[in-house]
Amino acid sequence: MHVGVAGAGLLGRLLAWQLSARGHQVSVFDPSPDGMSRAPGTAYAAGWTAAGMLSPLAELECADAKVAQYGLRSLDLWQDIVARLPGPVDFRRNGSLLLAHRPDVGAAQRLLDVLRAKAPGEHFPRNLPLQDLRQMEPSIHGPAHAWLLEQEGQIHTVQAMLALAEGATRQGVQWHWGRSVERLGPGIVEAGGTRRFDWVFDVRGLGARPDLPVRGVRGEVFWLHVPGVRLGRPARLLHPRWRVYIVPRPGDQVVVGASEVESEDRSPVSVRTTLALLSAAHSVIPELAEARIVHMESNLRPALPDNLPVIEIQAGLTRINGLFRHGWLIAPAMVEEALSQMPDVGTLRPQKVVA
Template identity: 40%
Template sequence: MSADIIVIGGGLLGSLIAWRLSRRGDRVRVYEQGQPGMPVSAAYTAAAMVAPFSERPLCGNRVFSYGCRSLDLWPQLLDDLQYDTGIRIPYNTMGSLLVAHPSDQAELTQFEAEMRRHGLLGADSARRLSDADIQTLEPDLAGHFSQGFWLPREAQIDNRQLLQVLRSAAIEAGADWFYDSPVHRHGDAWLLGDTSLSSDRVIDTRGTGARRSVPGLRGVRGETVWVECPEVRLQRPVRLLHPRYHLYLVPRGEGKYQLGATEIESEDRSPVSVRSAMEMLSALWAIAPQMAEARILSLETNLRPALPDHLPMIDTTGDTITVNGLFRHGYLLAPALLEKLAPQLGDGFMPDNMITDGRDAWMVC
């Protein structure tokens, strides 16, 4: 028997949940505070890397394990989405590269020590590279870096196309999508303006929009820059280890790249600061001097939803399911969190071969 379900928030998790519920026949209503063509979710601004090995020195066991599980689940979810829509979302499975300049070799040494401590050094998880290896993997980095690591199991998604196709797939399956519709909670009631919303269940995926409802939730500012440089041809995400920041450069196709590094304890959504822009662009030049002639396409900011422990939360109390606190790990965590929700959301939410018994026994990479 189908259910009447409200999803609050049309970001990555909200869109995934709405698609999975509507395709099995539930009546789904999605309330999104953003406007068409003007996304506000952190999922839109993100680089969309599924990189648990790169993150391992910086994250706890749970985030790492969830990320490993997501590496297994993303291809299955994207296959289902292609079946529903006929559209294949680009999913880069060429791994990622970690490099450092000679003056920052201590960062590589520290990374190697962390990976060894976790038993993750090896050809299938973190492979040490020489300058010749780097030249083979990414010829345009040749001569700039003498050592690094290749993390062959990591991936990256075209998040902007994914979000658009997820929304279209959910609507095609019968979901109703309401833009410019900020929903808030008053006691046990969910309100759109002064109108009370009724349903069998509410799923709250508002991210930073839920600050008043989720104790300790805060926004952490992130900044990125998009550039175009057809002369540089990188095939996979590259991370530059540095004492002050860990920068990433992600190829986006057609000579476009997304660069990011900043993580600022601020809920300021104003444009990118001059200092941040100079630091990011200087680091871009440090990765590939050929990028000096790159053209700046956009500078973007957003807020990532973070809890004090930087871990995700799932609260299934009452008729409302709350999922939040994905921080800067949205694409790393989302499929694993969907799987964790499967027992609460019932049969048909996920393919049978993706459902676990609700325990964390599968969380081994």
């Protein structure tokens, strides 16, 4: 089949790589001038900015059981995907931590009750005594309470975005950079001319408007260089006002994030976010006081009105959107589901699969 993909963010790259591996002819259209970098001044995909926490249970705070199931499945899929990609992609699956300061333990317990009520199966946070926390993560000081989520993991998002594009290119995918999609429909993509396909995937995120009621939710993150800090797994501080996480990266780096603002402002990181997130992170790892800010950025997460993802399918066209703050967590499982419902021949009746 000849498949057209509108959008070269995380979903677009996963689709291009998977479809081309199955022998399909794939063409991808994206307005970015170069898919191997984040060009200054451009509205590049949210996948570049994310910290890459694969936290199906912790994210139940703002998701549902279906998202958690997608996330647990995606952890297995990521392990297989990373093993087959060209180039290094840092992927770890040794759990994540929930942390709370003593004055915030009441709010933390309420959140833990929510997670326990929503968690599928027996996947519950395990109380971690402080002496065990010290042995596990010697750089963490300050929080008075800790819980371990043993099923969770992380992925280096930038490395994975590059490797997916490189892997798809080696498999013959045609990338049409600098091409905005003006219109699409079943079997049709208009991007500087009309092109016809056997099947089209619309994974444009915010670019899918007005076909989908998607909005942008601003997020801001920091990359810090922290020589000497030992952190083996993502740590999330259960803060009463902010969702604060610290994610280790190779090369003595950590990513600190992330704000969540109902705004489509793409301007640089605000002073408010800088003070709030970095102060909270410093309260978890005091050594961050001597860290150097390597990089900071803001971007927009694509979200639908209920903040839940959706797959919409009709003959010749599949739309996937609304991954919100769960993109890296659930994208492989959503792609797997979407591809399982794409026939090699024939048509599908219109349907809608809501996560």
